[in-house]
Amino acid sequence: MARYIAVRLALAVGVLWAAYTVSFVILYLVPGDPVAAMASGGQEGTPVSAEELAALRAQYGFDDPLLVQYGARLWSALQGDFGASVQTGQSVTSAIAAALPNTAQLAGSAFALAVVGGIGLALLATFTQVRWLKQLLLGLPPLGVSLPTFWVGLVLVQWFSFQLGWLPALGEHGWRSLVLPAITLAFPIGAILAQVTASCLQEALAEPYIVTARATGITRRAIHLQHALRNAALPVLTIAGMVVGGLLAGSVVVETVFSRAGVGRLTVTSVGFQDLPVVQGIVVFAAAIFVIANLVVDLLLPLADPRVTVGKAST
């Protein structure tokens, strides 16, 4: 087990380093100039002379050879310092830390909703013997996946905030302002979970051992929950680990629609300003979340199904 964990950890570190390096290469090689962006003064600046720009580039270290920049920035990053935002001067770590609680609330509640709603829907759809209801329920996940998150969010805001006035449309004011964004973000993720769970359940229910179990006289509900669901848990758990990344990506859209100041909005703003240190900090952060989620799944898998031995487990 110790070796299994060590290998997983080493892999996680490798993924983080790769994320850092690839994002560095992409961000620092694309045309565009964060210093010029900063000096453009928002919408209306006075053009800055080439000498001034050069001085500023030197001040921020953007004029060093790329390898030197890479080495220096990686060394600082290893110590948890991703530099300072070109736009605000705030340290990247504290900018992300300030935005994180909002996104964590949103992503956490959306994930809980998606798991409960998605798996609940799949259980209901596969359990019911009413033919039309089964068809209807099984048709919902593909529909949910195909609806744009942006559109779903706007419809919810229009209806529940502006028409009915039940919930606030903007900002962060306790749980009430979390309801609509969480539902919006849970939508596509819940749909994916529902789809995977339903198909795994259906597959499991067709297995010969279920027929055997039925013959022993166990109730349909017990077979469904104890045997089929247990069997389907493995792929569902793996998928659940992967959609955590989707939560972060979805927060970009959801936080924009619902005017929430989280990591998603920070991403949008920083990309717009070509705030390279912040963008790179977020890329590494997102990679870390993904890596941790998959690490947790890898460690849970042997618990969920004893057939998964530590030596053979893979993501």
Next chain:
Amino acid sequence: MTTPRSRAARRLTVLSSATLLLAACSGAGAASTSNNAADPAAQTAQAPDEVTPGGTLRFAVGSDQGCVDPAQVGSNDTIYSVRHLVDSLTDQDPETGEIVPWLAESWEVSDDASTYTFTLREGATFSDGAPVDAEAVKANLDRLTELGARGTLARGYLAGYEGTEAVDERTVTVSFDAPNAQFLQATSTHTLGLLSPESAAQTDDERCASVIGSGPFVLDSYTPNASITLDKRADYDWGSSLWQHEGAAYLDRLEFSVVPESGVRLGAVQSGEVDVIGNIASQDELALSGSDVQLLPRSNPGIPFGLYLNHEVPLLSDPAVRKAISHAINREEITGAVYTSFVLPATSSLSSTTPLYADQSPLLGHDPAVAEQVLQEAGFTQGADGIYERGGERAAFEILWFNNAATNAPTLELIQQQLAAVGIEVTLSEGQVADWGTRIAEGDYQANWGNLTRADADILRTSYSSEGANSYRLPASDLDQVLADQAAAADPAERADLAAQAQEGVVAGYHSVPVVELTTVLAAGPTVYGVAYDASSRVQLFDAWIGQ
């Protein structure tokens, strides 16, 4: 409840009347072109007699620039809030362009416009208790010249800054090494708003997070990308001479929220979740007409949206070609098709709300026949594909544009069609907003689409003089002298005359092709009163209040 003292004699562009909105919306053609002239009488007729002080005004803007230091922000969405944190030495009348007292009760300008002596009013303090005195002014101006990358506006205003001398507690002299007539107007802007000496001494980054000024509101909290909240300063009593009442502001609190999605902003003001919203697009205007939400428009002063031509490009260095381009463009068609009904076609190289604006519309007419005739006289002949050519050179150029306004793309597509109709070929090239500064400064474009907000005619000199940054690569000409003279003219009448000559020079030489005036449109709930525009078309909420 008290009726506050009102400076009845003051005329201020107070744009908060529902009647005004309806008149502008329902008015046909001719009526809608006069929408910038707000009638204060209509306002008083509409608003209740008694002001209701107190309460919170919730204002939704589209973006956040990531900084609350007035000297470091250039984006309107952020200026709306930070403007209320600082006072300026002077203020500028939005109707006449006249510079009037604020923190300075009087001033003297040397004959060559290179030395300015301000006499400060008594009793003003910063919210940390420090007095607004001559030393504070010096501390501010000195640090503004050392401002880092985010302070490009301030650097332009203080070009040639030699130093500031605190003569006595209330007298301060600012010197430049060359005439700088635009400096007086610059002292009225948010950029040169005064901070407490302690605040001014902090680093650029520290000030981005929090500043201390002497304004009618004090920063309560700032959360990047989310909100800026301001609390009223109860002991405030040194407002601009333009404001309608004395003492402290009516509102207790201002809450600016960042709401990036325009549909959500619209719904929020309609449902009353916020009181005022910015960045109204033309489709929003349509959705709001018929509701009780007030639309408050004002054309931005400065350089209108238009085509700015790189004179180093051989084709565009020919005045005949530039003239043909200008005559090919149908400005009325563009404003009618793409913009809200408040947007005016450009009629000069300055927009109509700029002080010292002079109408040049006879030179800026739409006449495709003239356009083609000018090209033919210049030796162009129409090729097989309808595009004019001269000695193998096609009448074709590229317009660089940036997606910083939703109207840019449809406008440019229409311009492309209008130019094609007279045999000029245009390709559109979309750049990154972030690259704007460098590409324009380095002359890395053929023509570009843009605008610049500034309530002073000197913006013509910084834009068109071949002796300055010269982004458009103009050759030296008589125009340089006119532009330099208006900057040095201390006599207002003389300066007005020179500014008119300069506008005519820019337009008659077709050094740029102005197309439409950028218009700021805000929407406010039905019970919001007293929302005013300052001379730079930015919001002033000192006199604003919310009715019952």
